[in-house]
Amino acid sequence: HELTAYVKEMGYTHVELMGIAEHPYDGSWGYQVTGYFAPTSRYGSPSDFMYFVNYLHRHGIGVILDWVPAHFPKDAHGLADFDGEPLYEYADPRKGEHPDWGTKVFDYGKNEVKDFLISNAIFWVEKFHVDGLRVDAVASMLYLDYGRQSGQWIPNKNGGNQNLEAIEFFKHLNTVLRGRNSGAMMIAEESTAWPKVTDHPEVDGLGFTFKWNMGWMHDFLEYMKLDPYFRKYNHHRMTFGLTYFTSENYILVLSHDEVVHLKCSMINKMPGLGKDKFSNLKAGYTYMLGHPGKKLLFMGQDFGQCHEWDEKVALDWQLTDDEDHRDLQNYVRDLLQLYRKYPALYQLDNDxxxxxxxxxxxxxxxxxxxxxxxxxxxxxxxxxxxxxxxxxxxxxxxxxxxxxxxxxxxxxxxxxxxxxxxxxxxxxxxxxxxxxxxxxxxxxxxxxxxxx
Structure with missing residues (x-):
């Protein structure tokens, strides 16, 4: 109820939840899943989650879930070696394991595995009525050499580094899910220049509705972190995204990944001291609002959360009692209200x-x-x-x-x-x-x- 009231007051249209499928390790943030068909018991029962989604819907707020078909943990009570041997994962560790993450990779060549994942996506959309899925780590699925050194991966039958089975899986997944559920969104977290992520499979696209614009995010943050004196030498970082914004249906993202692991919170990325930090962030958010593409902010970024995000502690809501933080929050609210009022800000986003x-x-x-x-x-x-x-x-x-x-x-x-x-x-x-x-x-x- 508190979340819904806040989201409505600020002017957001959707909430996106980090992984809520059952997972054993809090520190994975829900991205190492053992129970694909179970909302995590940390927050209540499946019926509680249904109530949550329904309540948001009744107040005009959409719900997007982060969904993880890229990998799963090695825990014995999960899917790894499910029947005593590789069942859900590729048998060859050069395809079946992520060296960086210590996790298993689904075998997208098996019809049974593809059916498992597609039925799971449909389960969340049709059983719990979520409005879309943001598919995590798409690039790790598309490239056989993702996070791997020479000798740690096997080329495909054509000698390339594309995972042909994963490509076919995405086309199948998006065609089935969007075909069955008109208006459902499929969002790709894809960090490379893979072509046609949001094109239809009939023209050799992957079939996603939207793609996270990771390139824009990196350029934007690198520019915003600079002392203003040096920004004139980096002007191109802010204009480059406008050379390719029509190539995909983009979402501009400032997600949880940008405010963890010593990367600083958004307000502490800004140069200067005191009010200068807030003035910088206002300017950055205004540019973001005007730039073509949908927008995503992570919680706390709208009022200037000071410490990095930590899954173990709550946000510092008391900061909104401070004049500068409250002023930033009100300014972001005003930007969002303008966004909702003027179709110019969203109607022709890739035109x-x-x-x-x-x-x-x-x-x-x-x-x-x-x-x-x-x-x-x-x-x-x-x-x-x-x-x-x-x-x-x-x-x-x-x-x-x-x-x-x-x-x-x-x-x-x-x-x-x-x-x-x-x-x-x-x-x-x-x-x-x-x-x-x-x-x-x-x-x-x-x-x-x-x-x-």
Whole structure:
């Protein structure tokens, strides 16, 4: 009940749960599964989980589960050597074991194993009514040499490193599950440039609905961690994702993996001290919201959780009593509410018509300006984001049309009520390669979103 109230108040559309299938080791976070058809008893009974999903659905919140068909642990009470010999896993350890993880790999060449996994995916969607599955570690399934040194893996029949059986499994899995359940999402955590992950199997795609954009995540975090002085030399990290955003149906992710193992929490990745950290994170989240692709934040990132995520302890919710943390939380809420209100932010996420740079090359000032459009081209949004603490009182931004540009949100105020919103009128004259422009004094770390 508390989760649902919070998710609704903030403006999220879905929750994604880390692995909840039964697992023996807390430290695996649910990603080393022994009971594929059992919600873990840590949180209650199967009927309790049904109530959880149903309650979220009744309040308009979707539920996505992390699902792990890539590997399973060696525990004797699990699937390993199930009948005394390799049954679910490949018999040859060069295919049947992950050296890095110390786990077994499913034998995707066996029809019985494929049926087991596909029926399990269907079980969660049809029995528990979850809205989608995020498939963990897809790359480890697609590549025979994933995490293996020379001599530790066997090439396929064509001499390549692709696991042909796993490729066929994905096509079969996604065709069956999405065919039986219209609207169900299948999301791939795929960290390489494997082609056509979200294309239909009829055109040799894998058939997923969405793909996690891990490349964007790495570039974004590397840029955000930099001292602002050095950002002008790394401007390309923030623009590169816009060269390929139409190639797949992407989700931009800042997941649990980015805030564990000494990688720092999101707020502590930011350069500077005190309020500068919060200003940096506001600018980063604004850029993320405007960038094409669905969005995923891990818990605690919306209010500036300070310590790294730890499965053994709760989040530091008391931080929201602090002015800076509460201000960040309110700002993220305002961003999410804008996202829900304006189709320009999600309707054409993998269409060139949905995004236009105003100025992608203002690297010396580390300012980004761009436009998001929907199918009507009537309620477009202009983004301006300054990634340095240097104020630009003489800033002008180029725009494509004559008329009023209404400020919906900025970093100092958050979202404006309709009665408070200020409009800026464009004047004719080339700026940023556009035929019109208007002046907007841009504060240090300033962000602004305008409707036109």
């Amino acid at each position: 060139w018509n949905g995004f236009m740079w105003v100025n992608a090359n203002d690297g010396d000032r580390s300012i980004f300006s761009f436009i998001r459009r929907d199918e009507t081209d009537r309620k477009s949004l202009l983004f301006v984001i300054n990634f340095t603490p240097v104020a630009r009182p003489d800033y002008r931004v180029g725009v494509p049309k004559k008329g009023k540009y209404t400020r919906l949100l900025d970093s100092e105020h958050g979202a404006y009520k309709a009665s408070e919103a200020q409009s800026y009128v464009s004047a004719k004259g080339e700026c940023d390669g556009q035929p019109y422009s208007f002046a907007y004094p841009l504060p240090g770390y300033g962000t602004a979103i305008f409707r036109f």
